[in-house]
Amino acid sequence: MKDLRKLFIDEITETLEKLDPETECLDELSEYPQWLLLVGKHHIDVVLADSESFEGTPWDEGGFNIAVTITNEGGEILGTFCPYNYTSQVWTRNANELAQRIRDALDALENWLEVK
Secondary structure (H helix, E strand, O other): OHHHHHHHHHHHHHHHHHHOOOOOEOOOOOOOOEEEEEEOOEEEEEEEEEHHHHHOOOHHHOOEEEEEEEEOOOOOEEEEEOOOOOOOOOOEOOHHHHHHHHHHHHHHHHHHHHHO
């Protein structure tokens, strides 16, 4: 089940490279793969998190989710997006659900950057 994240690493990287060609997955073998982007003056952190290593929720109660954080050069948080955060649905082990969350998060990021 933990290999579920491997299904999405290439897709996430490909989408993020359109925003910042220098983007790459920092460590796809880590507990939660992470991408760092610089788009204009915006620093963007994208994490494909698993519940156990990200916040300590046991694997049998958790799963995966995507989290996006946007900051300015000084570190001020300008926006953050994590589907179903602070609800009992924050983690999923369903591949289709995770795929939809990833698409939604990346679409929201692209839309946010277009407005800025």
